[in-house]
Amino acid sequence: RHKSNKINVDGTVSIVSVAAAYVEGPWILRGQYLYGTLSDSDAITQANKTTPGLRPGNFAQLGSQSQAFFVEAGIDLNHFTSLPLTVFANIDYSNPLMEVETGTATQRFENTWTSVGINYFPIPQIVIKAEAGLQQVAVASIPDTNFFALGVGYQFSL
Numbered sequence: 001r002h003k004s005n006k007i008n009v010d011g012t013v014s015i016v017s018v019a020a021a022y023v024e025g026p027w028i029l030r031g032q033y034l035y036g037t038l039s040d041s042d043a044i045t046q047a048n049k050t051t052p053g054l055r056p057g058n059f060a061q062l063g064s065q066s067q068a069f070f071v072e073a074g075i076d077l078n079h080f081t082s083l084p085l086t087v088f089a090n091i092d093y094s095n096p097l098m099e100v101e102t103g104t105a106t107q108r109f110e111n112t113w114t115s116v117g118i119n120y121f122p123i124p125q126i127v128i129k130a131e132a133g134l135q136q137v138a139v140a141s142i143p144d145t146n147f148f149a150l151g152v153g154y155q156f157s158l
Contacts, residue, residue, distance in 0.1 A: 009040035026079035042101035063097035110138035
Protein backbone atom coordinates (compact mmCIF):
# COMPACT_ATOMS: atom_id res chain seq x y z
CA ARG A 1 0.00 0.00 0.00
CA HIS A 2 1.23 3.46 -0.77
CA LYS A 3 -0.57 4.83 2.33
CA SER A 4 0.37 2.64 5.28
CA ASN A 5 -1.24 5.00 7.84
CA LYS A 6 -4.69 3.63 6.95
CA ILE A 7 -3.94 0.14 8.24
CA ASN A 8 -2.18 -1.39 11.24
CA VAL A 9 -2.25 -5.13 10.46
CA ASP A 10 0.36 -7.43 8.93
CA GLY A 11 -1.54 -9.31 6.21
CA THR A 12 0.57 -12.47 6.40
CA VAL A 13 0.40 -14.66 3.28
CA SER A 14 0.87 -18.45 3.43
CA ILE A 15 0.98 -20.62 0.31
CA VAL A 16 1.10 -24.40 -0.01
CA SER A 17 1.77 -25.94 -3.41
CA VAL A 18 1.83 -29.52 -4.62
CA ALA A 19 2.94 -30.33 -8.16
CA ALA A 20 3.38 -33.62 -9.98
CA ALA A 21 4.17 -34.92 -13.45
CA TYR A 22 3.97 -38.41 -14.91
CA VAL A 23 5.50 -39.25 -18.28
CA GLU A 24 5.38 -42.83 -19.53
CA GLY A 25 6.06 -43.48 -23.20
CA PRO A 26 3.89 -41.09 -25.19
CA TRP A 27 1.55 -40.33 -22.24
CA ILE A 28 1.91 -37.14 -20.24
CA LEU A 29 -0.04 -36.22 -17.12
CA ARG A 30 0.77 -33.22 -14.95
CA GLY A 31 -0.91 -31.05 -12.40
CA GLN A 32 -0.54 -28.58 -9.58
CA TYR A 33 -2.63 -27.53 -6.59
CA LEU A 34 -2.18 -24.27 -4.66
CA TYR A 35 -3.83 -23.25 -1.42
CA GLY A 36 -3.28 -19.87 0.19
CA THR A 37 -4.34 -17.89 3.21
CA LEU A 38 -4.18 -14.17 4.00
CA SER A 39 -4.47 -12.99 7.59
CA ASP A 40 -6.26 -9.71 8.28
CA SER A 41 -7.91 -9.80 4.84
CA ASP A 42 -11.03 -8.04 6.13
CA ALA A 43 -9.05 -5.12 7.58
CA ILE A 44 -7.11 -4.77 4.32
CA THR A 45 -10.35 -4.84 2.29
CA GLN A 46 -11.86 -2.13 4.50
CA ALA A 47 -8.74 0.04 4.19
CA ASN A 48 -8.83 -0.36 0.40
CA LYS A 49 -12.43 0.90 0.36
CA THR A 50 -11.37 4.21 1.91
CA THR A 51 -8.33 4.89 -0.27
CA PRO A 52 -8.75 8.44 -1.66
CA GLY A 53 -9.19 8.71 -5.40
CA LEU A 54 -10.70 5.26 -5.90
CA ARG A 55 -14.28 4.99 -7.03
CA PRO A 56 -16.47 2.15 -5.74
CA GLY A 57 -15.65 -0.91 -7.80
CA ASN A 58 -11.96 -0.05 -8.18
CA PHE A 59 -11.08 -2.22 -5.20
CA ALA A 60 -11.71 -5.91 -4.68
CA GLN A 61 -12.74 -7.95 -1.72
CA LEU A 62 -9.78 -9.99 -0.46
CA GLY A 63 -10.13 -13.63 0.44
CA SER A 64 -8.85 -15.14 3.66
CA GLN A 65 -8.47 -18.44 1.78
CA SER A 66 -7.86 -19.15 -1.90
CA GLN A 67 -7.17 -22.12 -4.11
CA ALA A 68 -6.15 -22.94 -7.66
CA PHE A 69 -5.29 -26.06 -9.61
CA PHE A 70 -4.63 -27.37 -13.07
CA VAL A 71 -4.59 -30.84 -14.59
CA GLU A 72 -3.24 -31.51 -18.07
CA ALA A 73 -3.21 -34.75 -20.05
CA GLY A 74 -1.38 -35.12 -23.33
CA ILE A 75 0.13 -37.48 -25.83
CA ASP A 76 3.51 -37.06 -27.52
CA LEU A 77 2.89 -37.79 -31.20
CA ASN A 78 6.63 -37.99 -31.84
CA HIS A 79 6.42 -41.58 -30.50
CA PHE A 80 4.27 -42.50 -33.52
CA THR A 81 5.40 -40.09 -36.26
CA SER A 82 8.44 -38.00 -37.08
CA LEU A 83 6.57 -34.83 -36.07
CA PRO A 84 7.71 -33.21 -32.79
CA LEU A 85 4.13 -32.50 -31.63
CA THR A 86 2.23 -32.95 -28.40
CA VAL A 87 -1.56 -32.65 -28.20
CA PHE A 88 -3.15 -31.95 -24.84
CA ALA A 89 -6.31 -31.13 -22.95
CA ASN A 90 -6.42 -29.32 -19.64
CA ILE A 91 -8.56 -27.78 -16.98
CA ASP A 92 -7.53 -24.80 -14.86
CA TYR A 93 -9.47 -23.51 -11.88
CA SER A 94 -8.88 -20.54 -9.59
CA ASN A 95 -10.84 -19.08 -6.72
CA PRO A 96 -9.02 -16.26 -4.90
CA LEU A 97 -12.06 -15.73 -2.66
CA MET A 98 -12.71 -19.29 -1.50
CA GLU A 99 -13.47 -17.86 1.95
CA VAL A 100 -13.63 -14.37 3.43
CA GLU A 101 -13.37 -13.31 7.08
CA THR A 102 -16.76 -11.58 7.13
CA GLY A 103 -19.68 -11.41 4.76
CA THR A 104 -20.18 -13.49 1.65
CA ALA A 105 -17.44 -14.06 -0.88
CA THR A 106 -18.19 -12.87 -4.39
CA GLN A 107 -17.97 -15.53 -7.09
CA ARG A 108 -16.93 -12.92 -9.66
CA PHE A 109 -13.31 -14.09 -9.64
CA GLU A 110 -13.96 -17.85 -9.50
CA ASN A 111 -12.90 -19.05 -12.96
CA THR A 112 -12.63 -22.37 -14.78
CA TRP A 113 -10.78 -22.71 -18.09
CA THR A 114 -11.00 -25.86 -20.19
CA SER A 115 -8.92 -26.13 -23.33
CA VAL A 116 -7.28 -28.30 -25.95
CA GLY A 117 -4.11 -27.52 -27.80
CA ILE A 118 -0.97 -28.53 -29.56
CA ASN A 119 2.71 -27.99 -28.80
CA TYR A 120 5.27 -27.92 -31.62
CA PHE A 121 8.98 -28.28 -30.81
CA PRO A 122 11.08 -27.00 -33.75
CA ILE A 123 14.12 -27.77 -31.55
CA PRO A 124 14.04 -29.42 -28.09
CA GLN A 125 14.52 -26.10 -26.24
CA ILE A 126 11.76 -24.15 -28.06
CA VAL A 127 8.01 -24.76 -27.98
CA ILE A 128 5.30 -23.05 -30.01
CA LYS A 129 1.96 -23.56 -28.30
CA ALA A 130 -1.54 -23.07 -29.73
CA GLU A 131 -4.51 -23.47 -27.42
CA ALA A 132 -8.27 -22.91 -27.69
CA GLY A 133 -10.86 -23.23 -25.00
CA LEU A 134 -13.65 -21.90 -22.85
CA GLN A 135 -13.51 -19.66 -19.78
CA GLN A 136 -16.41 -19.88 -17.34
CA VAL A 137 -17.04 -17.56 -14.40
CA ALA A 138 -19.02 -18.92 -11.45
CA VAL A 139 -21.45 -15.97 -11.70
CA ALA A 140 -24.28 -17.12 -13.97
CA SER A 141 -24.93 -13.61 -15.35
CA ILE A 142 -21.40 -13.39 -16.78
CA PRO A 143 -21.33 -15.13 -20.17
CA ASP A 144 -18.81 -17.82 -21.01
CA THR A 145 -15.89 -16.68 -23.15
CA ASN A 146 -14.13 -18.60 -25.91
CA PHE A 147 -10.42 -17.97 -26.23
CA PHE A 148 -7.44 -18.75 -28.45
CA ALA A 149 -3.84 -18.34 -27.35
CA LEU A 150 -0.60 -18.64 -29.26
CA GLY A 151 2.71 -18.56 -27.43
CA VAL A 152 6.40 -19.33 -27.64
CA GLY A 153 8.44 -20.82 -24.81
CA TYR A 154 12.11 -21.49 -24.19
CA GLN A 155 13.50 -24.20 -21.91
CA PHE A 156 17.02 -24.27 -20.52
CA SER A 157 18.94 -25.84 -17.69
CA LEU A 158 21.83 -24.53 -15.63
